[in-house]
Amino acid sequence: MRPRSLLVLLAVVLALGAFVWFFERELPGSEEREEMAKLLLPRLETGEVTALAVEHGGDTVRLERVETAGEAETAEDEAEAADAAAGELPADVPPPAEWRIAAPERFAGARADRVAVESLVSALAALEKSRTLDDFDRAALGLDPPRARVTLERAEGEPIVLAVGADLPASSDMVVLREDRGEAHVVDRAILHDLTRAAGDWRARETFPGERDDVERVRLAGAGGEVVLERAGGGFRLTRPVADAADPAAVDELLGALTRLAAERF
Secondary structure (H helix, E strand, O other): OOHHHHHHHHHHHHHHHHHHHHHHHOOOOHHHHHHHHHEOOOOOOHHHEEEEEEEEOOEEEEEEEEOOHHHOOOHHHHHHHHHHHOOOOOOOOOOOOEEEEEEOHHHOOOEEOHHHHHHHHHHHHHOEEEEEEOOOOOOOOOOOOOOEEEEEEEOOOOOEEEEEEEEOOOOOEEEEEEOOOOEEEEEEHHHHHHHOOOHHHHEOOEOOOOOHHHOOEEEEEEOOEEEEEEEEOOEEEEEEOOOEEOOHHHHHHHHHHHHOOEOOOO
16 A cells, blocks of 8 residues: 555544544533433423413413623633633623513513522423323313423524313323423422412512622611712712711611512512
8 A cells, every 4th residue: 555545544544533522522411411301301401481471261471581791702702701711711600680570461561570480491491201102182181282392492403382271080190292292291290389470479589689799888867957978999888868888887787788678469
């Protein structure tokens, strides 16, 4: 064999070996594949869900993720994230996602309960199927019409649509149909509670959605006059009715009470 042909063959073998190595490195192992096979929604990442709609009892609640300034993705952000991962920069903790209610109209624009929304998405991503049903009858399984339906929208890919059917006798399971695939599965029915919330129960109840460290200025007004506190350095200063140092313990107690305020009813 000519030396040139040998070099070409060697290059092909090395390229093929590199391709196989890089390709197989991204593939899940056998144990990971077994775990993923149990999931109703394998490969669903909670962070990729941009909106979800929950239908129950004649109401449709649509919840949409609102991008915050800290979530905007740019080439510079990605480069900084890579440097942080390599230990060259401190890793910034991204701000929590903000969710808003888009429907029904009576609640449109209201802040959604972020914990409730993300708990539902996480529960769906972790939901396991105990078995798959073949040659099923929709009406017999309580899917015509379903008790509830949830639609998950993602930044990429088609929406995932789940329809909730009947409970299985003498068990804690129920039937769920993946309408986007036409597959019926048996799953634990514990998640049904989150899918049958009243529309108003999705509203956020905290009156201040941030943290006490986000507060820069507090104004208290009443019959006795006005008090203004402004952040200065590592604490707060009193700027009205007089300019003076503020009592750190009193300010801390006030901020704690304000940031813990939550609505009992609407």
